[in-house]
Amino acid sequence: QKEVEQDPGPLSVPEGAIVSLNCTYSNSAFQYFMWYRQYSRKGPELLMYTYSSGNKEDGRFTAQVDKSSKYISLFIRDSQPSDSATYLCALSWGKLQFGAGTQVVVTP
Amino acid sequence: EAQVTQNPRYLITVTGKKLTVTCSQNMNHEYMSWYRQDPGLGLRQIYYSMNVEVTDKGDVPEGYKVSRKEKRNFPLILESPSPNQTSLYFCASSLSSGTNEKLFFGSGTQLSVL
Numbered sequence: 001q002k003e004v005e006q007d008p009g010p011l012s013v014p015e016g017a018i019v020s021l022n023c024t025y026s027n028s029a030f031q032y033f034m035w036y037r038q039y040s041r042k043g044p045e046l047l048m049y050t051y052s053s054g055n056k057e058d059g060r061f062t063a064q065v066d067k068s069s070k071y072i073s074l075f076i077r078d079s080q081p082s083d084s085a086t087y088l089c090a091l092s093w094g095k096l097q098f099g100a101g102t103q104v105v106v107t108p
Numbered sequence: 109e110a111q112v113t114q115n116p117r118y119l120i121t122v123t124g125k126k127l128t129v130t131c132s133q134n135m136n137h138e139y140m141s142w143y144r145q146d147p148g149l150g151l152r153q154i155y156y157s158m159n160v161e162v163t164d165k166g167d168v169p170e171g172y173k174v175s176r177k178e179k180r181n182f183p184l185i186l187e188s189p190s191p192n193q194t195s196l197y198f199c200a201s202s203l204s205s206g207t208n209e210k211l212f213f214g215s216g217t218q219l220s221v222l
Contacts, residue, residue, distance in 0.1 A: 043198050044198070
């Protein structure tokens with residue numbers, strides 16, 4: 001069983017919809033939770049970073065962590081075609097583990 | 109502009125022919141790392157370096173070598189490439205070695221070993 005599970009998608013949504021992404025994990029030692037965005041033919045770039053359980057907002061993006069359920073989420077409000085990318089969760093406890101990534105396609 | 113530069117972007121080679129993928133960062137970062145990205149498996153760490161002359165194995169080091177003679181450079185060496193090393197490779201760096209640090213990635217090297 002992988003330490004971090006992430007549905008690969010693709011997840012296709014119309015422009016303006018809410019995109020909901022999630023990762024589950026098995027190791028309760030994870031303390032830091034990140035989301036990276038990766039455009040086609042580019043390297044990943046850090047999008048969101050959280051430390052504790054709860055929500056963190058940054059513009060149209062909200063990251064949610066539920067440590068009791070070992071579940072993290074990323075929500076994108078008012079999605080745009082420019083949000084089309086692969087989103088990778090990354091969890092850390094002294095060792096960084098990436099999820100496999102979810103491909104998101106936002107259609108105009 | 110702060111960046112991690114990898115070369116080449118695309119590489120096709122044959123089994124057994126030694127190759128080097130270069131990586132350079134201009135941010136004076138201490139920590140550098142190599143990952144490979146395969147469908148369904150995500151990013152897996154190959155090797156990492158905490159500082160000059162300090163390197164260590166990641167999760168999938170077999171068949172790879174690295175060196176860190178200068179702070180800015182961290183080349184990845186495949187002494188005898190095999191088809192199972194066909195993958196998308198990323199170099200990354202961060203200010204320090206804390207695993208909660210923001211990683212800066214290069215644009216990737218798509219390697220095909222025939």
